[in-house]
Amino acid sequence: MPPIAQYVFNGVVTGGILALPAVAFSLLWRLLRFPNFAVSTYLTVGAYVALMLNRGVRAPIEVAWLGALVATGAVALAVDRIAFRPMRARRPFSLAIASIGVAFVLENVVRFVWGNDFRSYDVPVTRATSVAGLRIGRDQLLILGVAVVMMAVAQTFLLRTRLGIAMRATADNPLLAAVKGVPTERVIALATLGGGALAGGAGVFLGLDASIDPLMGGGLIISVFAAAILGGVGSAPGALAGALIVGVMEEVGTLVVPPTYKTAIGFTIILAVLLVRPTGLAGARA
Amino acid sequence: MTIMTRRELLKASGAAGLVLGAPALVSAQSKEPITIGTLCPLTGAGGSYGPDMQRAVVAVVERINKAGGIAGRPIQLFHEDDQTNAEAGVRAARKLIDVNRVVAIVSTWASAVTLAVKPLCVEAKVFLIGVSGADSVTQGDHRGYVARTQPNTNLQGRMYAKFAATQKEWKRVAYLALQTPYARSFGDAFTAIVKAAGATITDDLIYEDKKPSYRSEVTRVLATNPDLIMLEGYTPDSVVMVKEIYKAGYKGAILAPSFAINAKFIEGVGPEVAEGIWNMDRAPLFDSPAYKEFSAAVPRTDQSPYAPQAWDQMSIVALALAAGRGEASGTVIKNHLRAVANPPGAVVYSYAEGAKLLGEGKKINYEGASGSCDFDAIGDILSAPFAVQQVRKGKSELVQVINP
Numbered sequence: 016m017p018p019i020a021q022y023v024f025n026g027v028v029t030g031g032i033l034a035l036p037a038v039a040f041s042l043l044w045r046l047l048r049f050p051n052f053a054v055s056t057y058l059t060v061g062a063y064v065a066l067m068l069n070r071g072v073r074a075p076i077e078v079a080w081l082g083a084l085v086a087t088g089a090v091a092l093a094v095d096r097i098a099f100r101p102m103r104a105r106r107p108f109s110l111a112i113a114s115i116g117v118a119f120v121l122e123n124v125v126r127f128v129w130g131n132d133f134r135s136y137d138v139p140v141t142r143a144t145s146v147a148g149l150r151i152g153r154d155q156l157l158i159l160g161v162a163v164v165m166m167a168v169a170q171t172f173l174l175r176t177r178l179g180i181a182m183r184a185t186a187d188n189p190l191l192a193a194v195k196g197v198p199t200e201r202v203i204a205l206a207t208l209g210g211g212a213l214a215g216g217a218g219v220f221l222g223l224d225a226s227i228d229p230l231m232g233g234g235l236i237i238s239v240f241a242a243a244i245l246g247g248v249g250s251a252p253g254a255l256a257g258a259l260i261v262g263v264m265e266e267v268g269t270l271v272v273p274p275t276y277k278t279a280i281g282f283t284i285i286l287a288v289l290l291v292r293p294t295g296l297a298g299a300r301a
Numbered sequence: 302m303t304i305m306t307r308r309e310l311l312k313a314s315g316a317a318g319l320v321l322g323a324p325a326l327v328s329a330q331s332k333e334p335i336t337i338g339t340l341c342p343l344t345g346a347g348g349s350y351g352p353d354m355q356r357a358v359v360a361v362v363e364r365i366n367k368a369g370g371i372a373g374r375p376i377q378l379f380h381e382d383d384q385t386n387a388e389a390g391v392r393a394a395r396k397l398i399d400v401n402r403v404v405a406i407v408s409t410w411a412s413a414v415t416l417a418v419k420p421l422c423v424e425a426k427v428f429l430i431g432v433s434g435a436d437s438v439t440q441g442d443h444r445g446y447v448a449r450t451q452p453n454t455n456l457q458g459r460m461y462a463k464f465a466a467t468q469k470e471w472k473r474v475a476y477l478a479l480q481t482p483y484a485r486s487f488g489d490a491f492t493a494i495v496k497a498a499g500a501t502i503t504d505d506l507i508y509e510d511k512k513p514s515y516r517s518e519v520t521r522v523l524a525t526n527p528d529l530i531m532l533e534g535y536t537p538d539s540v541v542m543v544k545e546i547y548k549a550g551y552k553g554a555i556l557a558p559s560f561a562i563n564a565k566f567i568e569g570v571g572p573e574v575a576e577g578i579w580n581m582d583r584a585p586l587f588d589s590p591a592y593k594e595f596s597a598a599v600p601r602t603d604q605s606p607y608a609p610q611a612w613d614q615m616s617i618v619a620l621a622l623a624a625g626r627g628e629a630s631g632t633v634i635k636n637h638l639r640a641v642a643n644p645p646g647a648v649v650y651s652y653a654e655g656a657k658l659l660g661e662g663k664k665i666n667y668e669g670a671s672g673s674c675d676f677d678a679i680g681d682i683l684s685a686p687f688a689v690q691q692v693r694k695g696k697s698e699l700v701q702v703i704n705p
Binding site (some may be wrong): 019026028135139141143145189224226228261266267269270273274275278 | 464480515536549571573574
């Protein structure tokens, strides 16, 4: 039996990737008051945009990653304008259903353009190095590092900038914020752009860590949902903690249950949180 | 790779149709054509293999029709694409059975398609022969209307194990398989023989499709220190798994099915990671006269075993019909299948040879391009040679052929 530390480390990397869409999902839920299930499909969009840049015009993966951030943010914004804005006044349930529809459309556009086959980036595969009996991959460390930096930037933005504060105000009470002169639609546009970028960047990480196919993002929705619920809807640090816990539990769980039941771990977490602490780790407010 | 486009296929089929339509070419006692359907995967996951299979069937039929057909009756082919999808396969089979009134459907590929089409064929008394491996294809009461030229997964598991047992340095073997209908039956057959040969099975793990990471699965398997990982998956998951295994620093051997370790796989992981991976599938009978005739008639760029099987399937169906003196029905085919394909009888390597001897009232035993094509009571083939390949410098190379 390998040291449990290896499973924990594996889980932390999975959680690091998961954290980006989980934060986007959680903040957008709080701000717009509906769970946007298309967020996990933004991962797929990001991964394929980077693929196009990396394989198509031979851009290095770093440049392709930046391209994916921008393009996925733009796609998320376009989706918001076309699908969600006309429905802003509807019940959250209608919007949640609409977001599932959006996910289907995006997934099939990807299928139509790039086909059903799995793909991978043009990057060399490197062997992991062993540190104190722990196998640690270079790209894993890089993914984890960049994910942490992205989270820090997002959190600083929310806490320290005028727009970030406006965003939190709108999330807390949209009517009051609007009365106080907060430009609600601009705040929403910015949050959507940022959320799309976070998810798109995570999609590239996922493509680097595994492979790229049209279902790669959609298949993560249970884990993303579990992380957001666990962290408490609307809390960025909560979503980060939630993602890390979900990631670690999914990996360590393979010691106890057969790996074919990995997905069930996410479901179990959602059930347990809703039963024991519906507001999540960070949420007294949710 | 020179895969025939759909348009070219249509042209080829049209040409075959012209041959059929030209009354001068058919013998004096010209009668109704015998209708037969093909249901190959021209698109979808099997799309690399279907066009060659269909071309092989067309080539056999062209030969038969040029020589005057079966007891004076030409064969008319109808082609459908199963899209490697059970639902599309069923729709296409319904059309072949109800509209085209075919007596046989030849050359299905995916197990899921063959299993879905099977009840339709049995009910309509249409003979079905394909290259699908799942054990369930020939199980159940199909009243003899189903057969296949691909070994079932149990036989495949035993052949992989037979090869693994010849490599003395593989003392510790881990079985790592994608969750499929055959993962268990293959694994049980494989691990039993490996154990009997004196090696240890260090782990036996079935993993889920479409997970973002297989790191913990790999961690668990590698912790058991295997010398060989038997990886039974499809191409997409094998790419992720093998990359993960490589990143983890594994230096031992990997054995996998050739249908997973194909050109797409090597492109996906890169030649460096793919280097040295062993892979196996049933082999065509490279030195048989039937294989030589097949190769000349159906030029192709790969060595996959499916097109030679399609060639044999069409030849056997035609011989069974010839044994029935041109009376055309699925029942005639199933009743004469073993008489023309199994011993005893004079060994023949083509329809022309066989039909001539049948005409003289002799017994025959067809030996094909893919193997000896001898069927047991439920329609499975009794044995097949297997090709062992290894990836060397970005390409799978044939290392040896293992006979049962």
